[in-house]
Structures are given as C-alpha cells and as structure tokens.
Amino acid sequence: MIKRIAVVGAGGLGREIRLLILELISAGAPWEFIGFFDDQLSVGSEVNGSPVLGRVELLNEEKKPLSVAIAIGDPQTRLAVYQRIKNPLLDFPVLIHPSTYLGEKGRVSLGEGSLVAAAAVFTTDISIGRFVLINNGVLLGHDTVVGDFTSVMPGARLSGHVKLSEGSFIGTGASLINGASVGRFSTIGAGAAVIDAIPDFCTAVGVPAKVIKKQAE
Ligand SMILES: CC(C)(COP(=O)(O)OP(=O)(O)OC[C@H]1O[C@@H](n2cnc3c(N)ncnc32)[C@H](O)[C@@H]1OP(=O)(O)O)[C@@H](O)C(=O)NCCC(=O)NCCS
Numbered sequence: 255m256i257k258r259i260a261v262v263g264a265g266g267l268g269r270e271i272r273l274l275i276l277e278l279i280s281a282g283a284p285w286e287f288i289g290f291f292d293d294q295l296s297v298g299s300e301v302n303g304s305p306v307l308g309r310v311e312l313l314n315e316e317k318k319p320l321s322v323a324i325a326i327g328d329p330q331t332r333l334a335v336y337q338r339i340k341n342p343l344l345d346f347p348v349l350i351h352p353s354t355y356l357g358e359k360g361r362v363s364l365g366e367g368s369l370v371a372a373a374a375v376f377t378t379d380i381s382i383g384r385f386v387l388i389n390n391g392v393l394l395g396h397d398t399v400v401g402d403f404t405s406v407m408p409g410a411r412l413s414g415h416v417k418l419s420e421g422s423f424i425g426t427g428a429s430l431i432n433g434a435s436v437g438r439f440s441t442i443g444a445g446a447a448v449i450d451a452i453p454d455f456c457t458a459v460g461v462p463a464k465v466i467k468k469q470a471e
Pocket residue numbers: 407408424425426441442443444445446457458459460466467
C-alpha cells in the first residue's frame with residue numbers, strides 16, 4: 255500500500271530531504287511525497303516543484319496516516335517543532351540514503367525520525383538516537399553513541415567510542431578523536447578537532463577545540 259509522506263521545513267535541508275525521499279521512491283519505497291509543512295512560507299507556494307501545505311500545526315488536523323520527516327538542522331528548533339506535533343496518526347520513519355554504507359547488520363541502530371543523507375559511513379556497534387540528522391559524507395566509527403535530536407553536519411568524522419549527547423551540533427568537517435565527547439545542546443564549530451570532553455550547553459571551535467561560549471541551560 256502506498257503511504258503519504260511529507261517534509262517539515264522547506265529550507266535547504268528540507269529540499270535535500272525531499273530529494274532523498276524521491277530517490278527512495280525511485281528505488282521502490284512505497285511512498286507518495288505530498289509536500290512541505292513550513293511556518294514561514296505561504297500555503298500554495300511551491301518549493302522545487304512541490305507544494306507548501308501549511309504550518310506545522312496543520313499536521314495535527316490530519317485525519318489519515320501520514321509519515322513525516324522533520325528536516326530542520328538546528329537541534330533545539332527541531333526539538334521544539336517535534337513537541338508541537340501531537341497527532342497519533344503521524345509516524346516518523348527513519349530515512350537512509352541508498353548510498354549509505356550501513357556497517358555490520360544488527361550492530362547499527364537508528365531511532366525513529368532519524369535522517370541519514372548521502373554517502374555516510376557507519377561501521378559497527380553504533381547507536382543513533384531519535385530525530386538525529388546524519389548529513390552528507392559523515393563517518394561514524396565503532397562504539398559511537400549519538401543522542402536524540404543531534405545534528406552531525408557534512409563531512410564530520412567521528413572516530414571510535416565517541417559520545418554525542420542530546421541536541422549537540424557538530425559543524426561541517428569537524429573531527430572527533432577516539433573517546434571524545436560533546437555535552438547536551440553544545441555546538442562544535444566547522445573544522446574543529448575535538449580531543450576531549452566538551453561540556454553541556456557551550457560552543458567550542460578550533461584545533462584542538464576550545465570552549466568560546468557558554469549558554470544558559
Ligand atoms: C562555531 C559557530 C557556531 C560560532 O558561531 P557564533 O556563535 O555566531 O560565533 P561568532 O561567529 O560570533 O564567532 C565567535 C568567534 O569564534 C570564531 N569562530 C567561529 N567559528 C569558528 C570556527 N568554525 N573555527 C574557528 N573559529 C571560529 C570567530 O572567528 C570569532 O572569533 P573572534 O571572537 O576572535 O572574532 C559557527 O561559526 C560554526 O562554525 N558553525 C558551524 C556551521 C555549520 O557547520 N553548518 C552546517 C550547515 S550544513
């Protein structure tokens with residue numbers, strides 16, 4: 255049976271996730287892509303040829319089952335949008351680009367709503383939480399644990415035994431050495447090298463990564 259699927263967020267990531275869905279459909283996934291839900295754009299406008307259907311709250315009025323991908327890069331915004339969706343008829347599938355190397359069967363897990371973009375590489379004994387974004391070309395080594403609502407941006411490299419806590423954001427091309435960790439809702443700047451434990455609610459940049467900002471918890 256064909257099931258409807260929509261994307262929340264019609265920005266750059268939303269357009270990429272639309273493309274991912276269309277590629278999965280071409281490869282045989284039983285979905286029909288119906289369009290975007292986005293608070294900023296007017297209903298009836300089009301993004302890459304697909305319609306904007308309404309604000310996020312409109313999802314709560316859906317009367318039929320609908321699969322939803324939340325395509326918002328910022329972890330805190332993604333969490334806040336998820337918390338506004340209350341409709342039990344909706345489900346949040348894991349979407350994995352066909353080019354992903356998914357590592358050892360049965361030893362890589364991904365929680366509901368997680369999105370894996372093109373050319374990511376997983377190895378073995380990897381646990382990915384709910385509503386995680388693994389962006390293009392991310393490398394994930396053995397025994398890595400990624401918390402819910404985390405974003406790992408393009409080309410980031412996580413060596414073995416890396417731990418990313420809930421809501422962390424790993425910037426483009428950052429590298430984390432074996433055993434490195436990032437605290438809850440912390441941000442790692444693009445190109446940083448994380449060599450130890452970065453605490454909760456802060457921003458760290460550079461090689462090696464040093465904390466430059468702390469946010470209120
Ligand atoms: C780290 C980051 C979040 C900081 O953003 P911010 O909080 O707005 O901070 P600012 O731009 O005010 O920069 C603060 C300082 O850090 C420096 N800095 C910022 N990003 C840096 C980075 N990635 N590496 C090294 N230094 C960096 C700035 O030059 C500035 O230095 P100064 O105080 O000496 O002038 C941001 O620069 C970044 O790297 N984001 C990652 C974005 C990304 O990967 N997006 C993926 C999209 S697909």
